[in-house]
Amino acid sequence: MPKIKLPTKSPHIDMTPMVDLFSVVLTFLMLTTTMRQQEPAPVDTPYSISEKPTPDFNTMTLLLSTDDRVFLNLDNGPDTLLKFRPKVLAEMGKRYNIEFTDGELREFEKYPASMGVPILKMKEFLAAKDAKEKSVFQTGIPIDSADNQLALWILFTRQVNPNVQACIKGDSKTGFPIVKKVLDILQDKNVNRFNLITSLEAAKINLEEIQK
């Protein structure tokens, strides 16, 4: 049987179109990307048919994890000069007689994810270097009636930014009592309109079936 003679020269594959394509995809991804925020607790949002997108600004998002911890996330407002986050923290500090330095306020302004730190631990939390160290302090915002820090956070957030909208982001498996508690706290502070954050799911109803 004759041997098939393999070409000895290494074949040159022209990679230019591939590089072109990659560049296009890369540019597209770089321009459209909104970084997925690393939440301190993993949350699987439930599904709904609602198609309203999450507002970009003026939100305070309450994150309810499955282990009944409550986290809060604020945004800095439509203009970064507004600096809502440090203002709220400063108000909280005043209430608890804690003086936050400029550096700490700046750190809080930049911190991208939800935070669930009791205010007395806030200084240590802001001083912690990386996410792993920070996560130790994320024990959830206290919500019991003796020391209801969540209510104060909500109060000061609304004072600093009156246009803020309450968003609730919960895991489908979060127990109802904690949800109820948080809703009660919000209602005590006269927040009656909520945005529940969900993922989109299509629902179809067969009309003929109903008309039968």
Next chain:
Amino acid sequence: MAEIIQEEKEGGKKKAKKHAPHIDMTPMVDLMCLLITFFMLTTAFSKAKVMEIVLPEKIKDKNVDPPKISASRTLNIILGPDGKIFWYPGTVKAEDYNNLPPLQETDFSATGIRQMLLERNRALFKKIADFNDQVITGKISGLSQDSVQGAIRQLKKDDDTGPIVLVKAYKKANYGNFVDILDEMNICGIARYTFVDIAWYEEKMVETASGIASTVQAPTK
């Protein structure tokens, strides 16, 4: 590419020939692959959606009675444990706690709660569906998305046959059930629904229906 090089040879452009036209692009491709993978994994493609809900204001003044609603149109839905749903029509008085009506049990499937709601809300649902049909087929045209929503809201407002749904949650329910039931309200086009606190006798009804040992007592006066 190969042909172009061939042509160049024939054209006799010597400058182009001197430099080897083959640049090894492999490292560049590698890098790009990495970057693309990174961006693909970190990008949140679909933005999360929100579902709006407005809860009735809390009545802090004890002298003000909560608004009255007609009992014949009232439908109580109670979220039970393990994704079960219980419902009963009308009202139950706290005084009748020894003789509570049985609860109907259903679930989140299309033949469960959805069918039950649609049966009761058929008139309004048909109106909304007809309106949507007319918008899609172009019989009504020139409406913006907002005015379509507004028209549907008006239809819901004018409706006086559909049920008034009171959603309540037993303590073992979870947040997913809560969102699901509100979602069902939107799917079925229920005009009037709200979320209210569960009463102690309703907790008792749920416990009887699902065979859990009773944890609630009638409040002593």
